[in-house]
Amino acid sequence: MDKRILIPTDFSKNALNAARYALDLYAKLNCEFYFLNVFRLDHYTTNTLIMPEPGSPEFEAAKAKSEEGFAKLLDMLELHHDNPKHSYHTISSFNFLSEAIKQTIASKDIELVVMGTQGATGAKGIIFGSNTVNAMEKIRECPVMAIPEDLRFSIPKEIVFPTNYKSTFRRKELNYLIEIALMHQTSISVLHFKKETSLDESQEANKQLLDDILENVDHSFHILTDKNVARGITSFVESRKSDMIAFINKKHFLFNSIFSRPLVKEIGYDAKVPILALNES
Known part of the structure; x- marks a missing residue:
């Protein structure tokens, strides 16, 4: 069965860049790409009592503008990414x-969402726009991958996977990470935040389980002692010229533990590599 990937777009340069990255990353697989554009009506606000209806001149004009954007986008993609798969x-x-993203995931059985980190309205200097952070926070149905602005695709040689070994790993959660690694012969560097002097019994068991799950992938284990986790991950990635960061998006405490909300934004300020948020099964 073809892989189904959703790419939200506002037709900005950044959104186009994310689309191109996704097409190149999955060039070897049979894929159906769904491009989603959420359009707005210039004069409509939430204070307006009457919702614009399909068929009304305002609605149809805004929809036509969205469809024009898609015509140009597909022309560009087909020019540079003519892939029969x-x-x-x-x-x-x-x-x-x-x-709109949630509805599309449900109706089209989407397996992965790929987004640019900043749209046309993004403030200068902030790479992780609020839309991307919200998507990583709210979308639980499938993984979300965020692509930094201006990043050109190159075959990923190393993916950094930060963890504290405090939760049990499941193969299902790591499927997409392993798929990318096997597709491109990419190694996975498991990065542990070291606050305690040694791992306790359950952490050791979780580390061994992760080792077993990654048995078919080239992988290695590393320790991070930097007290500032965001800075530590960023410097680890930069020093090794790693190509991606992947982490498991824990249901209740993602945004106040390892990947606290400020942390996702903090890494985003200097993000030079894609970030893949995997979902807890």
């Missing part, structure tokens, strides 16, 4: 972005 679909939606 890939097919493209477009969806124009009048909705909130997070709701």
